[in-house]
Amino acid sequence: MKYQFSPSLMCMNLMDIRNQLDVINDRSDMVHIDIMDGHFVKNITLSPFFMEQLRDSLKVPMDVHLMVEKPADFIQAIIDAGATYISPHAETINSDAFRIINQIKQAGCKAGIALNPATPLSYIKHYIHLLDKITIMTVDPGYAGQKFITEMLDKIREAKALKEEHGYTYLIEIDGSCNKNTFAQLAEAGAEVFIVGTSGLFNLDNDLNRAWDKMMDDFNRLVKEDAS
């Protein structure tokens, strides 16, 4: 299994962005960009404007997690800003799920979906086969540094079982408290992409290269498979 690591840029040290981007470009598989509206979650972080600023300096794909009440209002701006993956929350696209997934795919982007901890996989049953990635939230969305919700391990197992049973191609991505305390359980359950934020990466060392080394040392010790 080739695991992927996606640093959550809302957790980075913005005062050190040049140095951190060098490390991220060298070592990450993609970057996780949280866009919030202050309504779906009570926080505001990154934006399409930030993505545009970043775009020319970034060598890895941008994975956008849309924590907004009305994703349709933001999708085009996010496409234009250079996203590769776009993941609205399932809870926000009841009335326009197929339209939004089509819009994302027709723009040449990959369609993801994010699920709140309280939302079951059955909620996305009718379009799960269209998805390139499922982001399973292992904390309630909106804030970094929260406690891991253990009950989500069953949801990850279910996503993996469905994928194997039906031949779906979506990646199983985990958001929230991915760190040395959870890596092994997450990998065993079926996680493929780890979003690493305050607890898994950025708090480990002020030098991001050293922090990345520490994260990978822990990961490789805890998860006995080939990880890069």
Ligand SMILES: O=C(CO)[C@H](O)[C@H](O)COP(=O)(O)O
């Ligand atoms: O989207 C997020 C929270 O909603 C963050 O990306 C994520 O939580 C960061 O990881 P950590 O939990 O380790 O701070």
